[in-house]
Amino acid sequence: MLGAVAATCAFAGLNVAAPKYLGDATDVVVNGIFLGTTDQERLVILLSAVAVMYVFASVFNWIQGALTARSVQGLMYGLRAAVEDKLHRLPSTYFSERSRGDVLSRATNDIDNISQAMNQLLTQLIMSVLMLCGSLAMMLWISPMLAAIALASVPLSTCITVLVARRSQAHFERQWKETGELNAHVEEFITGHEVIKAFGQQSRAADIFAQSNRRLARAATKAQYSAGVVQPLMVLMANLNYIAVAVVGALQVIAGAMTIGGIQAFIQFSRLFSQPVGQIGGLLNLIQSCAASAARVFALLDAEEDPAQRGGDTPVPADGTIVFEDVTFGYPGSPPAVRNLSFTAEPGQTVAIVGHTGAGKTTVVNLLLRFCEPGSGRITLGGIDTATISTDRLRGQFGVVLQDAWLFAGTIRENIAYGLPGATEAGILAAAEASYVDRFVRSLPGGYDTVLENGGEPLSQGQRQLITIARAELAGRPVLILDEATSSVDSRTELLIRQAMRRLRHGRTSFVIAHRLSTVRNADLILVMDHGRIVEQGTHQSLLAANSYYARLYNAQFSASPRRTGVLEAGL
CATH class of the missing domain: 3.40.50.300 (P-loop containing nucleotide triphosphate hydrolases)
Known part of the structure; x- marks a missing residue:
């Protein structure tokens, strides 16, 4: 990046110096016309110097373009890596509270937009500032009075730029927010395309997309229009400034206060001065768009991380006893998912967790893996609070088979x-x-x-x-979690899965979450949950003998299909 800045400085310096040499060459020609003799040698030297300057300016322009591309892409590489690393450290609630399309848009579209903007801003903005300062210095050297006229338009141009910037920032934020929502709709349509077609909802999906697309188009139009109005205004100011300089300069030449070459050089410098002002105004579009995207990306990078990542370096104890001690937890904005949960899982035991949908079964798994942290109470592994164990070490003890394979x-x-x-x-x-x-x-x-x-x-x-x-x-791994692993398969495949799981559980502490109670009848401990509480616990036989909540669940589920029940239980 430093090399790109140095090349940009060299390019700007050569472009600023060239008009002065051209002006001197013009004076040599004009003096030759009026005096009847032309200093051929000096004219050749001046024109050759200008040619060399423009050649080297082109070389430095190519160098700064190449170095800028490398530096910006290196910067974007680091930014993408930071975002990817951050995604692994965010809590599960971050993704459940936001659409995947919006998160994806921040990690891809917004970073791409920053990259495109930086490629132009890094060089053009620096070049514009350098050309502005260099040409201003040369104008003050040639004619302070004409320089004052050229500077008269700067305050007005600055006011226009500031006023438009305040308005366009909000429009660009809205544009990229709508881009994220559109991506969310597209992601949803792709994931659920079979359901959409099965229910004949293609037209409705197309309408939803069209509405989101229209909102994005309106937001993008407002953003581009509000920022794009700057450059035409800057061009108008530059042209008016050019007319004033040309008129006053001509009067100066007539009065003998300036040479023709001097006014020629000054007019070129005034164009070099007004051009960066217009470019800076035009870059406002990119600056605001880049700022809006950067705000979204850094909002992701600054998001509160999973508290579990702050676990210490406590080693995982050899004793694999897992204990829940009066654990209560609730998701943000919702009543507690589990309340006063207490139980013990001995090493090698199979612990089954059953209950109606919404009873809190999956929350127990999330707490075990520290995808969420207890609001009160604690979870221990071998007598050590899991909050003091780093998540990498803790999760390294668990093997997981989820419902969605x-x-x-x-x-x-x-x-x-x-x-x-x-x-x-x-x-x-x-x-x-x-x-x-x-x-x-x-x-x-x-x-x-x-x-x-x-x-x-x-x-x-x-x-x-x-x-x-x-x-x-x-x-x-020593601890196994099986979450509804047989919920979406046929009976024959279910038998194979259950036999495979029986082998898998051998010698391991296992947590089995199941709706089909036939899959947990051989568990060492069955936890029956209802509304976040353990209402019963024991073995299959003891719970049936108690003829309480578990017995009612079991009888309601299997009394209507004894043949299927017998076949599945035989498979155990």
Whole structure:
């Protein structure tokens, strides 16, 4: 960047010096006409000097362009890296409170806009200021009176620029906000395109997009118009200033106070002076747009980070006992999701968490992984408060199989190895065989090198879930979380998944969240939740014998389909 600034200074200096030499060359020619002799040697020297100046000015202009591109792209590389790093440190609530399209727009569109603006601003703004100062100095040297006339338009130009800047900033902020909302709609349409088509809502989706597009167009038009009005006004002021300088300068030549070459050089300097003023006015558009985008990006970078990231360096204890001690937590703006939660999970136990939708089951998992922090109470691992353990170390103890089996773009082998970077081929195959992945992968044309896209296509939902189980198997972490892992598959695939999960749970502390109570009948401890509280806990048999809340849930779920219940339980 320093090199780009130095090259810009050299370019501006050469461009400012050249008109003075041209003016001197003009005086040599004019004097030759009136005196009958021309100093040929001096004329050649002056014109050659001007030619050399313009050649070197072009070279320095090319150098500053190349260095500017490198410096700005380096700056944007760092900014994108900072945003990506920040996204990993933000709490889950940040994403739940905002549309993904808006967050994506901040990380892509706004940074791209800053990059484009910086490419122009870094050189043009510096160059304009240098040309302004250099040409002003030369004008004062040639004729202070004409320089005063040229400066008369500056206060008015400044006032225009300031007034327009105040108005255009809000318009540009609105423009980029609407861009984020439009991206959110597009992202939603792409994600839910099958549902949109299934319900015949293409017209409605198109109307929503059209409304958002119109709002963006209006906001962008106002922003561009409010900022774009500056440059025409600056050009008008420059032209009026040019007329005044030309008239007064001609009178000065007639009066013998200036030479023709002097007035010629001054007029060139006045154009060099007014041109940067107009350019600065024109750059207002870029400045305001860049400022609006920068405000959005830095609002993301300044967002409050996940408190969990402030965990200390406490080592993870060998004793894997997990204890909830009177834990209460509520999401912002909502009543508590869990209230006075207390239970103990011994090492190697399978703890099942059941209850109606909204009972607080998934919140327990979020608290375990420190995606959210308790409002009161505490969670301990081996007697150590998890708040004192860094999230990397803590989450390194957990293997997770979620309800939504998300797979990344890449091969099946890469997706299994995602849980353990650097895993051996033998380890990957062993995990695949233990999770019943090997039997269907072998039938695929590409085998383990089959490339998955769009979250796991072309595999079925059940096959994707088995791969996530293989991923957790390979990771080999001591604590396992299974969140509704069988909720979206057929009965036959459910049997395979449950058998794979039974192998996966062996020797590990496991937390199983399930709506289908048949999947938790062999759990060591069942926590029955209702409205954020544990209303019952015990084994399957003891809870059925109590004939209370759990028994009613179980009987209501399975009494109508005994044949299916028997088949699934046999699969255990």
